[in-house]
Amino acid sequence: PVCSTEKFGEKETAVLEAVLHWNYxxxxxxxxxxxxxxxxxxxxxxxxxxNYISAYGLRTHGEINGTPESEIVYVHSKLMVVDDRITIIGSANVNDRSMTGERDSEVAIRFEDKEMIDGTMNGQPYQVGKFSHSIRVHLFRSTWVSCRVSKRAELSLLPVTSVLKTQSLMSSTSTPG
Known part of the structure; x- marks a missing residue:
């Protein structure tokens, strides 16, 4: 749902700014x-x-009383796909407090693919994990194909063979902030 920023007071705005500050x-x-x-x-x-590490934020948009509004979508769950072979999914943060499993109440699973399929990494043939690869491609498709980008036809998603081209396209069409 879209929520007008006018509903936030100074305290909520300061908290959001602090979170963004520490993320950066x-x-x-x-x-x-x-x-x-x-x-x-x-x-x-x-x-x-x-060229290898980037972060993007999801946003939602709509109208409230005829005024266009846009808000950040905060998702607490995390997902990491490593080299299309290992996938970590859960609510645990990527730090020792959460990942050791002894001090935080967060949960995560680490899935290492055993079933490999032919893929491409850095322009070379590469054995990718069937699950990890499929979840990454699915997420790329669901996130990037739905965005309103004039260069949408340039997004090659099945399979994504040029990560740098895709990252460059996303960087050139996203708004910093």
Whole structure:
């Protein structure tokens, strides 16, 4: 559902801004961020890191009393697909407190594919896990095909053979913020 931002007070707005601030700093801002550590400890140029790691937010839109509104969709569940072979699904955060299973009340499962099918990784033939690959392709299709992008025909989703082209397209059509 769409909710007008006018219904939020200063406290709620400050909380949302704090969450966005820490998301940015954890991922890409400062030397202790994920990008900063990969750059500092592994010598990977930040421009190259951006080719492999990106984050996007889901939004919903509608009208309230004839006024267009748009809101961020906050989803607490997490999903990680690693090299189309391993899938982690659950509500646990990706940190030691949640992932060790001893201190947080969150839950996650780690699924490692045993059934492999032919696929492509970095332009080369690659054995992908049947489940992990299918869930990634399904999510790409359901998320990106439904977006209103004038370049929609450029999205190659079955299978996604050019992650960099797709990432570049998403970056060029998404709005930072």
């Amino acid at each position: 700093y954890t991922l890409s801002r400062g030397e202790d961020s994920l990008f900063g550590r990969l750059h500092k400890e592994d010598g990977i140029p930040e421009d190259e890191i951006k």
